[in-house]
Amino acid sequence: FKVFKKLLTKSKLTSITIDIDSSVINVEGHQEGASKGYNPKKLGNRCYNIQFAFCDELKAYVTGFVRSGNTYTANGAAEMIKEIVANIKSDDLEILFRMDSGYFDEKIIETIESLGCKYLIKAKSYSTLTSQATNSSIVFVKGEEGRETTELYTKLVKWEKDRRFVVSRVLKPEKERAQLSLLEGSEYDYFFFVTNTTLLSEKVVIYYEKRGNAENYIKEAKYDMAVGHLLLKSFWANEAVFQMMMLSYNLFLLFKFDSLDSSEYRQQIKTFRLKYVFLAAKIIKTARYVIMKLSENYPYKGVYEKCLV
Incomplete structure (x- = not known):
């Protein structure tokens, strides 16, 4: 460290x-x-x-x-x-x-919370989350690049307490949407993120993408x-x-x-x-010095000069 x-x-x-x-x-x-x-x-x-x-x-x-x-x-x-x-x-x-999502585990989340730190973890698409996100009463807010977001405060099975989940959805490719389904929201792909930050929903998704x-x-x-x-x-x-x-x-x-x-x-x-x-140079050895001569046209010569000052 x-x-x-x-x-x-x-x-x-x-x-x-x-x-x-x-x-x-x-x-x-x-x-x-x-x-x-x-x-x-x-x-x-x-x-x-x-x-x-x-x-x-x-x-x-x-x-x-x-x-x-x-x-x-x-x-x-x-x-x-x-x-x-x-x-x-x-x-x-x-x-x-x-x-x-490989680290989506309550033990890890509890560890971070107990240490007074923040977390942003991609959640697995459990049925508990998917069923809530596709409920017709949920309101999504339109954002950039065709993205829509909303929030859920929920407790997963075997979890100790409710936590904030950000939901992002984007339309599936047109070929997939052409296969009509009776299921509500089936024309979208859904992504879930659990976090204890105060970032706005879309900012959470953008921050995760980094x-x-x-x-x-x-x-x-x-x-x-x-x-x-x-x-x-x-x-x-x-x-x-x-x-x-x-x-x-x-x-x-x-x-x-x-x-x-x-x-x-x-x-x-x-x-x-x-x-x-990896550059062209000439090494000249004298009695007291070893000199590296660079081309007059070498564009980064100033970096060498700065390091040698």
Whole structure:
């Protein structure tokens, strides 16, 4: 957490959004802890399932860990949330946890509530929610991009109390709507979100859609930091390698925060390499110095000069 906390302090943010998500890492050998699980790209292949937590505003890795490939998505999420809050929460920092439906679980929600934080989680389309949302008495408010929203305050079966659910509906494709149905509201696709924020209904949906950023951060870690290639036999050795890779990822962000303009902070690692590493230059060695000579027309020379000041 040290590098992330340093980034957080430098940013002076008073509220952050932490996205928790998981991703499959394929293995081809006989790595310990790897097993067959949900693996859409290589069905039946042994794999690891890594749980990540990213801060969206900083694009930074907060914490995470390697799990066996057959681990359920939400396993360990409540404990991870407790660890995050214990390490970074302060009186002047508000934390919102954002997760997909794989983390739609009252234990996770209760954990976040008990820690005094906010949450926005995509809910599963249980019949309890669907039946209420399609009731003719429910009024939807029209919004942007054909979206309509409303709110429900309800308690699911086996839950301890009522919570706020935001419902979003959009018209199904015309071909699907052509197949008429007698069921009320069947011409719509419905999406449900549970939250304790005070955001307006449509703002809740729009804010959730930004969760896609976390998927991009995971892809960047997997393909640009080689997290997708955990090759050691020992499970704990692979866990250590993973943590070192993500430490490097955050150190790189810290370097960009200190050395580059804010407009370039969010650029991907591969873009940085193409702009500042994979370039034509001449190395000249003298008795006392090693000099790198760049082309006069190199457009980013100022960045090097700024870093060397």
